[in-house]
Amino acid sequence: MEMHPRVSDHAASDLDRAIADEAELTAGIRIRPGRSYGFFTDTTLCIGCKACEVACKEWNNLPADGIGLTGHSYDNTTALSADSWRHVMFIEAGVRDDLAQPFQSGWLMMSDVCKHCHNAPCLEACPTGALFRTEFDTVVVQQDICNGCGYCVPACPFGVVDISLLDGKAHKCTLCYDRLKGGLEPACAKACPTDSIQFGELDELQERARRREADLHRRGVAGAYIYGAPGTPGATGGLGHLSAFFLLTATPETYNLPRAPTRPANRIAPSLAAGIATVFGLAVAALSLFTRSAER
Amino acid sequence: MSMNEQPAWDGRTYYNEPQLRAAPFNNALVGGYIFLAGLSGAAQLLTTVMDATRGPGAASTTRRGRYLAMLAPTVGALCLILDLHTPQRFYNMLRLIKPTSPMSLGSWVLVGFGVTSTATAVLQFAADRLRGSRLRGVARITQVPAALAGAFMSTYTASLLSATSTPLWAAAPKSLAVRFASSAVASAAAALGLGERNDRRRRDLDNLAVAALAVELAATLASEHAERQVGIDDGGKQSAGRAAVPLVLLLTSLLLPGFLGRAVSTLGSVAALGGGLAMRVDTLTEGDTSARQSHRSLRFAQPDNLPRA
Structure with missing residues (x-):
């Protein structure tokens, strides 16, 4: 395991100040405005620990929701919502046999999140300008502008944006806008113990995903494919690429993802x-x- | 891996959990607004056509039309504000103009329609009380931009619904727009016809309502055909009756003489208004259902439904 040379500058476990450009130590990049950032979620590495869900709730101060057991495997979060911006899905695909492909062959797990679409339908629908594109090429709801009209909710092709009945505003993943401004890696990606969630510059992430896909094909996982990069399922119908994209091993529908979503404004x-x-x-x-x- | 190499969808869903979120609208309020926007917008347009062709001879009809057009900027706007989850920030709707958002464009159309229609109605009110004034002439000018805004008022709401990911609203954008537009004209003609004392003008309005309802009926059948084509038809209730019932009643009234004709015409006009309101509310409710059913939304998002490049 490589460590960034700057890590040894911060040996104490209790720091009295924030580390400048901390993302360089945790994700290997310096975050700069004007560049495109995103998530590459490699589902073949997900172990379903839900550290991302917890880290997201803690950092963003999100209230608990959906307390109870659904009976849907280990998924008691059920869906992304105003109060849940990461959602780990559990798909029990069947009993593993000797011929099954490696990596999650009988049990698929995926940490779902806002896709931060290139032509984001929520942003295009928002009549107040509350939804905007940040200097990091991500899509964020400005809470002091949103008037809770709710039009972004049906606009989203992925069922991500939601109105909170607690405050009457639209909420979704901000890709940790505040953390990016402070040079920090988003909370979910930093917390992910297996690097299933990878944060970085979009070009580099897409390249990394293609390498991983080819590597998995070589190792016998013929069904591995990318969802949301240019020219792949999910990035269809005028939506452009998705800044949060995925590596999957079963059909998109298995993960409750639309195979060929479209851009509503068209x-x-x-x-x-x-x-x-x-x-x-x-x-x-x-x-x-x-x-x-x-x-x- | 490209789209074509993907194994086909086997129809299974993620524990039947919704893949989309239904619009968080209050369907009575928003459906009520869509109905009033269509009624008011088309009433202003028809009134302007009536004024242009008949002039002072149809003054009583014109007056009713101009007052009818005040429903959308008053009651309708109130419905919209009440539907917001943070209503005290309603004015944020006018922070910007966004061409990709029919709700943004619609807010501005509503403002434009409201200003010009209010001006026309106020001028009408004043002209009726100040004899020999020139205000009537000014109203004939202000009614023109009001009528143009009225045309948008009666149909932009369909674009608003189609520009979402809700399968039922997105499946057939053109026929949904034709349905909303024709239903708006039918409601306006029916509302104006209900108050009309002049038999000839009432027949004209009834004839117009018949034409509009026939267009609506055809577009409704086209919508249902499109839903079957994209595979999201729920095989449920038939909605053609909302246009067919008033259509048959009004057609019958045109064949019947005198009092009987007027009675059936009244019935038909009321049915057209009720059908118009029900069509809007049902479209919202059925759209919400289609968004919540993942087997329909995932079917709608199959590559065969992508727009042809």
């Missing part, structure tokens, strides 16, 4: 054209009806 023009044509067509009908009987 439907505005045809819809408006058809509607306006109908109104004016009927207005012309009215014009001819009223004119005809005026002449009588």
